[in-house]
Amino acid sequence: MTSTQSPPDAAPVGPPPLAPPARRRGRPGRVRVRDRGMSRAFRWLATGAGALILVVLAAVAVFLVVKAWPAITEPTDQLVAEVPWLHGASSLLSFVGPLIFGTVLAAALALLIATPIALGIALFISHYAPRRLAAGLGYVVDLLAAIPSVVYGLWGGLVLAPFVQPVWSWLGETLGWIPFFSGDVSPTARVLLTVGLVLAVMILPIITAVSREVFLQTPRLHEEAALALGATRWEMIRTAVLPFARSGIISAAMLGLGRALGETMAVLMILSPGFLYSFKLLVAGQQQTIAANIAAQFAEASPMSVSALIATGLALFVITLFVNMTARWIVSRRKDFSGAN
Amino acid sequence: MAQRIDVKDLNIYYGDFKAVADVGMAIEPRSVTAFIGPSGCGKSTFLRTLNRMHEVIPGAHVEGTVAVDGVDLYGADVDPVAVRRQVGMVFQRPNPFPTMSIEENVLAGVRLNNKRISKSDAADLVEVSLRSANLWTEVKDRLNRPGSGLSGGQQQRLCIARAIAVKPQVLLMDEPCSALDPISTLAIEDLISELKSAYTIVIVTHNMQQAARVSDRTAFFNLAGVGQPGRLVEIDDTGTIFSSPREQATEDYISGRFG
Amino acid sequence: MTTADLSSTSSEFRALITQVDKRRHRKDRTMRVLIWGAFVLAMIPLVSVSLTVVVHGMQKLDLDFLTHSMRGVFGGADAGGIYHAIVGTLLITLFATLISVPIGLLTAIYLVEYGRGSLARAVTFFVDVMTGIPSIVAGLFAYALFAVFFGPAVRMGVVGSVALSVLMIPVVVRSSEEMLRLVPNELREAALALGVPKWLVVIKVVLRTAVAGIGTGVTIAVARVMGETAPLLIAVGTIDSINTNLFSGRMMTLPVFIYQQYQQGLVPCTPGQQNCIPTINYDRAWAAALTLIILVMLLNLIGRLITRFFAPKNLG
Numbered sequence: 001m002t003s004t005q006s007p008p009d010a011a012p013v014g015p016p017p018l019a020p021p022a023r024r025r026g027r028p029g030r031v032r033v034r035d036r037g038m039s040r041a042f043r044w045l046a047t048g049a050g051a052l053i054l055v056v057l058a059a060v061a062v063f064l065v066v067k068a069w070p071a072i073t074e075p076t077d078q079l080v081a082e083v084p085w086l087h088g089a090s091s092l093l094s095f096v097g098p099l100i101f102g103t104v105l106a107a108a109l110a111l112l113i114a115t116p117i118a119l120g121i122a123l124f125i126s127h128y129a130p131r132r133l134a135a136g137l138g139y140v141v142d143l144l145a146a147i148p149s150v151v152y153g154l155w156g157g158l159v160l161a162p163f164v165q166p167v168w169s170w171l172g173e174t175l176g177w178i179p180f181f182s183g184d185v186s187p188t189a190r191v192l193l194t195v196g197l198v199l200a201v202m203i204l205p206i207i208t209a210v211s212r213e214v215f216l217q218t219p220r221l222h223e224e225a226a227l228a229l230g231a232t233r234w235e236m237i238r239t240a241v242l243p244f245a246r247s248g249i250i251s252a253a254m255l256g257l258g259r260a261l262g263e264t265m266a267v268l269m270i271l272s273p274g275f276l277y278s279f280k281l282l283v284a285g286q287q288q289t290i291a292a293n294i295a296a297q298f299a300e301a302s303p304m305s306v307s308a309l310i311a312t313g314l315a316l317f318v319i320t321l322f323v324n325m326t327a328r329w330i331v332s333r334r335k336d337f338s339g340a341n
Numbered sequence: 342m343a344q345r346i347d348v349k350d351l352n353i354y355y356g357d358f359k360a361v362a363d364v365g366m367a368i369e370p371r372s373v374t375a376f377i378g379p380s381g382c383g384k385s386t387f388l389r390t391l392n393r394m395h396e397v398i399p400g401a402h403v404e405g406t407v408a409v410d411g412v413d414l415y416g417a418d419v420d421p422v423a424v425r426r427q428v429g430m431v432f433q434r435p436n437p438f439p440t441m442s443i444e445e446n447v448l449a450g451v452r453l454n455n456k457r458i459s460k461s462d463a464a465d466l467v468e469v470s471l472r473s474a475n476l477w478t479e480v481k482d483r484l485n486r487p488g489s490g491l492s493g494g495q496q497q498r499l500c501i502a503r504a505i506a507v508k509p510q511v512l513l514m515d516e517p518c519s520a521l522d523p524i525s526t527l528a529i530e531d532l533i534s535e536l537k538s539a540y541t542i543v544i545v546t547h548n549m550q551q552a553a554r555v556s557d558r559t560a561f562f563n564l565a566g567v568g569q570p571g572r573l574v575e576i577d578d579t580g581t582i583f584s585s586p587r588e589q590a591t592e593d594y595i596s597g598r599f600g
Numbered sequence: 601m602t603t604a605d606l607s608s609t610s611s612e613f614r615a616l617i618t619q620v621d622k623r624r625h626r627k628d629r630t631m632r633v634l635i636w637g638a639f640v641l642a643m644i645p646l647v648s649v650s651l652t653v654v655v656h657g658m659q660k661l662d663l664d665f666l667t668h669s670m671r672g673v674f675g676g677a678d679a680g681g682i683y684h685a686i687v688g689t690l691l692i693t694l695f696a697t698l699i700s701v702p703i704g705l706l707t708a709i710y711l712v713e714y715g716r717g718s719l720a721r722a723v724t725f726f727v728d729v730m731t732g733i734p735s736i737v738a739g740l741f742a743y744a745l746f747a748v749f750f751g752p753a754v755r756m757g758v759v760g761s762v763a764l765s766v767l768m769i770p771v772v773v774r775s776s777e778e779m780l781r782l783v784p785n786e787l788r789e790a791a792l793a794l795g796v797p798k799w800l801v802v803i804k805v806v807l808r809t810a811v812a813g814i815g816t817g818v819t820i821a822v823a824r825v826m827g828e829t830a831p832l833l834i835a836v837g838t839i840d841s842i843n844t845n846l847f848s849g850r851m852m853t854l855p856v857f858i859y860q861q862y863q864q865g866l867v868p869c870t871p872g873q874q875n876c877i878p879t880i881n882y883d884r885a886w887a888a889a890l891t892l893i894i895l896v897m898l899l900n901l902i903g904r905l906i907t908r909f910f911a912p913k914n915l916g
Contacts, residue, residue, distance in 0.1 A: 037797075038797060038800075039797045039798045039799045041799075042798070042799035042803075043714055046709045046710035046713065047710050047719070048706075049703050049705075049706030049709075050711065050715065050719065050720070052707070053730070053773070054722060054726055057730060060738075060766065063748065067740075067748075116638070117638045117641055118638075121639050121642050123635050125639075128635050129639075140643075140646070143646065146824075146897065146900055148826075148827025148889075148896060149827065149829060149830075150856075150859055150889070150892075151827070151858070151889045151893060152649070154858060154886070154889055155645075155648070157862065158862075159648065160648075219436070221432060222436055222438060222439070224430075224432060224436070225432065225436040225438065225500070226449070228392065228425055228504070229425065229426070229429070229449060229453060229503065229507060230424075230425040230453060230507065232624055232625065232627075233631075234627060234628045234632070235453050235624070239438060243439075243441070244440065255732075258732045261734065262732075262734020262735065262736065263734075264734075264735065264830035265829045265855075269859065291734060294736055294830075295833055299833075299834075306747075306752060313736065313737050316737060317733070317734070317737045321729060323732070324728070324729060324732030325729065328725075328728055409617075410610050411613075412614045412617065419617050420617065420618060420619075422624075423616065423617045427613070427616055453624075454621065510613070
């Protein structure tokens with residue numbers, strides 16, 4: 001353990017149980033600091049904590065699978081008999097389907113509303129607002145993120161929904177020929193469009209914060225190059241800032257999407273749920289999201305119901321995992337044209 | 342396509358701070374004028390007022406007149422964006438747009454104007470601009486590759502091609518060679534000598550040999566001390582400045598006694 | 601060149617620098633308006649949320665409300681309060697902090713001081729992944745974990761703490777890591793050169809230097825999980841009376857209380873009925889929301905003040 005030179009594959013004597021890869025610091029010429037006693041114990045402690053993160057994440061996956069397993073393997077007819085809210089679905093999959101649809105639709109709606117506004121705010125703070133104001137404004141937008149989601153739900157249900165109802169009615173009357181706005185407009189506005197609006201407010205800060213950072217990183221050189229060619233401010237942003245920030249913008253939107261997919265309370269408190277593959281945004285009782293469904297059913301669920309709910313939770317976990325990893329992958333992907341000089 | 346520049350009683354401020362004071366000079370068309378002087382003497386700041394680029398920094402403003410061909414750039418009806426199209430600029434560090442190809446970089450300024458430019462016209466403009474920048478033979482086979490893939494000297498010549506593609510009257514260069522190796526520097530200096538037949542060129546340089554090599558006239562800037570505004574000490578034919586300057590400060594600077 | 605020539609080229613040049621391309625300028629101005637508009641638009645929900653919460657919340661929020669539980673309160677009676685929910689929120693969040701801070705901080709230390717190779721890369725990657733776990737999934741995980749050992753009916757405060765920890769650990773790791781990386785390497789080397797063992801260098805030099813920033817990060821992480829509702833709803837459940845034992849029985853928390861009151865909706869009062877307020881549940885929800893927001897903002901403020909007052913000042 002006190003070898004000063006560590007060959008790449010030196011097998012540690014009495015290794016910390018969870019940390020064998022940490023020993024492979026085979027950088028040539030790198031001299032290992034001798035450590036013993038407390039120093040060694042402390043290193044193991046820290047390494048153990050790092051490894052614990054991996055254990056926890058593995059545990060999340062394992063325990064979810066373990067608890068979801070009964071519902072996944074149960075024959076469908078028995079499952080439907082035992083789980084009241086399956087609504088006679090022919091299989092667990094055909095039940096999860098509309099939920100996934102509703103989840104993705106709500107999140108996509110939120111993203112569609114939030115992204116342009118968030119980019120506008122980010123540009124405002126990075127390139128338009130007076131310098132002295134900019135920092136304070138950034139802080140104000142961050143405040144939006146500090147408000148708990150249940151408060152947004154309360155506000156959405158009691159303030160926003162009654163407020164937007166006439167607007168939705170008008171939309172339904174004038175633009176009813178568009179499939180999204182067709183159908184009988186709900187008199188309570190507890191519909192997906194209202195949910196999308198609230199979710200948009202909730203993901204605004206994260207998209208703003210990430211894209212603002214990228215905008216501020218645009219090299220001054222490139223901005224001045226554009227200006228010196230006779231570009232207006234907006235043309236400068238279009239030629240120098242936006243192309244530079246493209247991958248950052250995409251990953252910001254993906255992070256926002258990840259948030260919107262997993263958001264529970266705003267949906268639970270506003271949406272009048274349904275289990276259809278429906279694009280009708282102004283009609284009540286059409287869609288439901290995975291997260292809100294879990295929260296709504298969990299309290300009174302039988303063990304088999306809980307198992308089925310956890311199975312849907314697993315699906316949500318996989319979807320958000322996919323979205324978030326794609327976001328990270330986009331950030332880390334650097335190509336010729338990425339702007340990383 | 343080259344214009345004379347007359348500067349009268351120009352004061353430049355950053356907020357309340359006076360950065361450059363009382364500059365007056367005439368810059369001749371179809372010639373190279375070099376600005377030399379110690380760091381912080383305001384020569385780059387002054388250069389940026391010639392195409393109103395200094396306005397990019399919040400709080401920067403000027404008093405006095407900068408007249409190009411008798412027209413004051415700071416007149417009430419003048420559009421700074423239009424000024425920058427007529428007075429092009431090349432920066433200290435080469436700055437091709439990293440997300441654009443070589444061809445797109447050259448056309449960047451033209452495309453801004455939203456003018457539909459036919460494919461053949463665009464190709465011609467790219468070729469003419471790159472030839473004027475002595476870059477055509479080196480890049481003609483890879484016009485679709487990113488500009489950031491070129492060497493530093495090539496990138497700088499690409500930036501010059503980009504600047505002249507919008508057909509400016511005047512070309513400002515802010516220490517265009519300070520980030521380049523000696524061979525690339527030589528290539529740029531040759532290019533400057535060729536370009537002066539068509540453009541009024543103003544170049545800021547730290548390198549006195551460079552000023553002596555490329556310029557027809559040289560202006561020496563200096564500042565009395567930290568916190569004091571920079572001033573124009575004298576401007577004269579380059580030969581005169583380097584052999585028998587009128588001011589003692591110029592001679593001290595040129596002979597390497599300070600700066 | 602004659603004077604006539606000069607003036608003609610002169611006016612030509614004047615035309616060149618004064619001519620304004622209408623389309624480009626209109627577009628520039630449109631975009632400026634849109635971008636300002638986006639900002640103003642985003643202020644509307646912020647102002648609306650804070651105003652309504654404050655205005656509605658003030659009506660019910662008083663000492664009585666803060667010091668009573670909901671035990672034995674029913675119908676539209678103008679009684680009851682959130683004492684039990686405040687106690688629950690504080691205990692559960694405190695325990696979550698006790699779990700998260702050591703793990704998160706040690707992981708950050710591992711990443712900054714020791715981490716190299718594939719384990720470090722894996723930890724960094726999975727901390728990112730953890731940041732994206734939906735809160736309801738964290739709740740399900742905590743429930744599943746405890747249900748395996750205690751049976752399916754498990755509802756305890758500690759389950760909620762574990763769920764919150766899953767959400768809190770990655771935030772603590774990220775912010776602490778950032779702070780530790782800000783500590784200049786010269787400090788470490790100077791201490792090591794004096795013969796101080798590595799672990800003491802980490803504790804006495806690195807942590808001491810970064811402690812303010814870490815404190816800020818932890819406080820803001822606490823503020824964030826304090827408002828979490830969904831995991832507590834499924835892992836801790838609801839109750840009307842005070843429970844201070846994290847390890848036995850359901851507990852009430854502020855966010856869940858808000859949701860519960862909202863869910864109960866309007867009370868059907870018969871006309872002329874004494875002591876019956878139809879909107880009492882909403883009033884309680886607003887007042888609880890105001891309390892929660894005050895707590896969260898207070899933590900955010902404290903977090904920022906920590907940096908301001910405790911950051912080492914004479915540091916190069």
